[in-house]
Amino acid sequence: MNAIVKTAEAVLLLLAVVFLAMPAMAQERFEDPELRERFSELTRELRCPKCQNESIAESGAPISEDMRERVRRMMREGATDEEIRQAMVERFGSFVSYRPAFAPRTWALWIGPFVALVIGVGVVLVLVARNRARRQLDSTPLSDEERRRAEKWLRDE
Template sequence: MKPLLTWLLLVLMTPMALAQSDGEPAGGQDMYPLETPDQQEQFQQLLNELRCPKCQNQNIADSDAPIAEDMRNEVYRMVKEGADEQTVVDAMIERFGEFVHYKPAFDARTALLWLLPAIVVAIGLIVIVLIVRRSGRQGAESGPGLTDEERRQADDLLRRDS
């Protein structure tokens, strides 16, 4: 009886759950109508390029946070007024900080962020080269250095076997 009730509940609840979600992301086209396809494309690109300050690593198109909604509305207003992409990004950075942009600009504050991966790789390569050289040098120095007596004994053994 319990499985039948569970199945019945599932069958009755599924259509209601599907009716509630329209499948559109938070920055859907119906909510933000624009005049030209270029504006619509620019708007969608900006929604995906700007990060929600409240949500960790979620863009404003996917975020349901109130601050993301405010950002979407502001981006929509600016795009509708004809602002270019860089102007919108600069306005959002000025208002919310560098964190909202997924691609921070290269300047004195972000130089380490951009250069750190290359620095780590270079240091790793230098360490590997030094280790390989040192092991090669140690191998040559501690190689099969036989004394004269050991060498003579080895030669005697080889002659005897042949």
């Protein structure tokens, strides 16, 4: 008897938990899997301004909740990803974008690695060319004049 009551209690508790959680989940999710995918991608590339180094998809800060809500609303109103990103950057600055725009301020960020690569390749090429030139010099036979001078030095030693 006691066991039955316990089981019933447990089932009720489980049901309560599931049903209480449902409104929150319904708010979180889009029915359409494509929209859901878009939402999750967008919120993963927007950064929480409060708890930095977390995306708004992960963060539990109130501001992230507000931002997710705004993303959801703009998506429902038919905004493109670009418009949504733009709206967030306009308010919270380029900081909130994990994918910074290609602007004068971020040129170094975008181009820097390629510049470093070009410099690195250049340095390697110069070193290789120089090494090759030196080796060629080593293997060139001495001219008669050079041989005479070398023999003279050896004699004098």
